[in-house]
Amino acid sequence: MTSTEAQDDTAARSTVRPTRQRRAVAAALAGLDDFRSAQEIHDLISQQGGSVGLATVYRTLAALAEAGEVDMLRNEDGEAVWRSCSDAHHHHLVCRTCGATVEVEGPAVERWTSAIAREHGYADLSHTLEIFGTCPRCV
Amino acid sequence: MTSTEAQDDTAARSTVRPTRQRRAVAAALAGLDDFRSAQEIHDLISQQGGSVGLATVYRTLAALAEAGEVDMLRNEDGEAVWRSCSDAHHHHLVCRTCGATVEVEGPAVERWTSAIAREHGYADLSHTLEIFGTCPRCV
DNA sequence: TGGCAGTTGAGAATCATTGTCAAATCATCT
């Protein structure tokens, strides 16, 4: 990836086709505002009468994450969970119990991580920052 | 767990026995300064002539992590990796290639996360913050 | 020195995630 994002002549053809399945996954995500596992999203689609293979759900989620349309993070059990998100770089405040999520931004943190990394000569940075807690509704 | 952490009269006996296996794991960790997977630690012990079951390595690492003597985090592949650590709360700057790690502290970040969480009414907080990059030695 | 709670290990069992590959779909060209 990251190479021929092309749209030349031949090899062009954006490749990513908006199929029924992909739309189903996107729709399921759109109807949620908390992080869910691939299994849960798969089940959700089934419950709503849809039918999409689990493997396809994984593939679609991976593609969406790659495209920056959804965020993927690992809950405290190490399981991958997804959620649709805004474009800008941000982090999350996630309820450990119900999954309710708040997107938060921390420019200062971004600056801090860059500074620390630079200070130690690390390049090609990335970072993870998630806050877990119990939301007000879960007492 | 989380129940009878007791230390009364009878049931007392700190329970955790320093066995050959546990010492081997601790020793292996002591000889490292970067994050390693349970498998790697297991292999390392074997290479040094020791013999400890993989399940035991997992159990010991979990116990050490619980006791706060080692840090456990998930690398970008979602695999759990461990490393001996200092007592104080801190975060890590980890080389994506060789695993070289720098412990870093960020009082400001701690304050920020608390403030954000409080602001949204979240309680019983915890957070993860890891910085990944390529260390100077790995270009 | 015995007895027992705490431990261990080998292998089975889970479980999330990814790979395989033939069948189904699509977009486009005739």
Added chain:
DNA sequence: AGATGATTTGACAATGATTCTCAACTGCCA
């Protein structure tokens, strides 16, 4: 409409990490 080649899908196998099971083993203290 019909042919055609590329993409996508899905059922299922394959991986791989982590946990569970349970009989055998071992520190420890009386």
